[in-house]
Amino acid sequence: xxxxxxxxxxxxxxxxxxxxxxxxxxxxxxxxxxxxxxxxxxxxxxxxxxxxxxxxxxxxxxxxxxxxxxxxxxxxxxxxxxxxxxxxxxxxxxxxxxxxxxxxxxxxxxxxxxxxxxxxxxxxxxxxxxxxxxxxxxxxxxxxxxxxxxx
Amino acid sequence: xxxxxxxxxxxxxxxxxxxxxxxxxxxxxxxxxxxxxxxxxxxxxxxxxxxxxxxxxxxxxxxxxxxxxxxxxxxxxxxxxxxxxxxxxxxxxxxxxxxxxxxxxxxxxxxxxxxxxxxxxxxxxxxxxxxxxxxxxxxxxxxxxxxxxxx
Amino acid sequence: xxxxxxxxxxxxxxxxxxxxxxxxxxxxxxxxxxxxxxxxxxxxxxxxxxxxxxxxxxxxxxxxxxxxxxxxxxxxxxxxxxxxxxxxxxxxxxxxxxxxxxxxxxxxxxxxxxxxxxxxxxxxxxxxxxxxxxxxxxxxxxxxxxxxxxx
Numbered sequence: 001x002x003x004x005x006x007x008x009x010x011x012x013x014x015x016x017x018x019x020x021x022x023x024x025x026x027x028x029x030x031x032x033x034x035x036x037x038x039x040x041x042x043x044x045x046x047x048x049x050x051x052x053x054x055x056x057x058x059x060x061x062x063x064x065x066x067x068x069x070x071x072x073x074x075x076x077x078x079x080x081x082x083x084x085x086x087x088x089x090x091x092x093x094x095x096x097x098x099x100x101x102x103x104x105x106x107x108x109x110x111x112x113x114x115x116x117x118x119x120x121x122x123x124x125x126x127x128x129x130x131x132x133x134x135x136x137x138x139x140x141x142x143x144x145x146x147x148x149x150x151x
Numbered sequence: 152x153x154x155x156x157x158x159x160x161x162x163x164x165x166x167x168x169x170x171x172x173x174x175x176x177x178x179x180x181x182x183x184x185x186x187x188x189x190x191x192x193x194x195x196x197x198x199x200x201x202x203x204x205x206x207x208x209x210x211x212x213x214x215x216x217x218x219x220x221x222x223x224x225x226x227x228x229x230x231x232x233x234x235x236x237x238x239x240x241x242x243x244x245x246x247x248x249x250x251x252x253x254x255x256x257x258x259x260x261x262x263x264x265x266x267x268x269x270x271x272x273x274x275x276x277x278x279x280x281x282x283x284x285x286x287x288x289x290x291x292x293x294x295x296x297x298x299x300x301x302x
Numbered sequence: 303x304x305x306x307x308x309x310x311x312x313x314x315x316x317x318x319x320x321x322x323x324x325x326x327x328x329x330x331x332x333x334x335x336x337x338x339x340x341x342x343x344x345x346x347x348x349x350x351x352x353x354x355x356x357x358x359x360x361x362x363x364x365x366x367x368x369x370x371x372x373x374x375x376x377x378x379x380x381x382x383x384x385x386x387x388x389x390x391x392x393x394x395x396x397x398x399x400x401x402x403x404x405x406x407x408x409x410x411x412x413x414x415x416x417x418x419x420x421x422x423x424x425x426x427x428x429x430x431x432x433x434x435x436x437x438x439x440x441x442x443x444x445x446x447x448x449x450x451x452x453x
Contacts, residue, residue: 038431129189132286135434280340
């Protein structure tokens with residue numbers, strides 16, 4: 001099934017691609033790999049602020065991770081012009097804004113992994129590293145970096 | 152010398168390979184690179200819990216990093232079926248569960264680097280990044296992600 | 303314009319290459335990629351110690367990130383013998399030693415990105431992930447890891 005059909009089926013719309021005004025790019029392709037920059041969680045276009053283990057619980061962190069995965073799909077679409085050309089999600093680095101006592105960054109990360117697996121089928125399962133960090137840009141609760149393989 | 156002979160010589164047994172029940176994979180190969188997921192430290196099969204600079208000293212952190220390196224070898228063996236086919240350990244990302252005052256994540260990381268160098272000889276030395284993080288999955292004291300090159 | 307001419311124009315001298323005495327290497331090349339180890343900020347050869355959001359402000363963090371970028375150029379020069387052979391800066395991982403309240407690691411990272419963009423022109427813009435971490439080796443304020451592509 002086309003990745004785009006699958007996205008429609010589960011009701012996911014890709015975000016509009018906005019030109020970067022930053023000193024870095026949303027993604028870089030080298031050989032068959034696309035390195036996607038760390039994307040912070042956003043809600044209604046604004047940074048999704050919070051810290052896990054403080055004012056935010058695991059379930060909300062998972063929703064934030066899922067929202068990032070959708071933005072990462074937007075970046076991959078911009079990078080490839082066709083998400084069906086992606087042959088493998090290679091690796092995620094999932095960074096969770098964590099109070100010193102929060103020990104479930106892997107559960108938060110599942111919010112992104114589950115969506116990618118659902119959308120990409122057997123090309124979805126990936127290597128992954130999930131960690132708890134002291135802070136993130138603009139106070140975001142989660143940030144995710146991704147590597148994908150294209151044909 | 153075969154990597155397996157070397158492992159026997161230094162008394163290291165590879166862990167059994169257990170099928171993943173998670174939403175991600177222990178490793179993904181793309182081209183000549185194998186990306187191994189972040190592995191947390193375990194002792195007797197349980198998460199090796201602790202924070203460096205709090206209830207855990209550098210020497211114990213090094214032992215935990217060494218234990219992870221053995222688990223990473225298990226993952227690489229599962230990925231390649233033959234550790235001798237690995238032409239280079241490319242990079243480690245070493246994440247140390249750190250109290251705000253602990254400034255020796257690089258010393259902790261040496262526990263993993265030393266084992267890999269011993270096992271792989273001149274194919275062992277690698278690039279590396281070691282940092283102190285706020286928390287790790289299940290409260291583990293150390294987590295390591297690895298990239299290796301195969302022929 | 304040659305990268306070296308550009309460096310002269312902006313008054314940047316590459317650091318001397320010192321042989322590594324550590325258990326890891328400053329860089330590893332695999333295929334067309336060079337993985338450069340995490341480099342901590344240094345000033346006058348000593349670790350540039352501090353924490354953003356505590357005793358260090360964003361502008362100083364940017365200066366530290368710029369200093370690291372120069373050291374990364376030194377590593378890339380050692381790796382390639384000719385910085386002009388670099389076809390792309392692929393990705394930075396920027397780790398900022400952060401008080402729990404510091405939410406501008408991306409601003410700190412700009413100190414490195416700006417220099418790389420200036421030196422490499424249209425081969426400079428890169429993917430990037432910037433995060434705030436609990437601590438860094440030797441108490442350094444910033445650490446940066448880099449991936450570059452060569453022809």
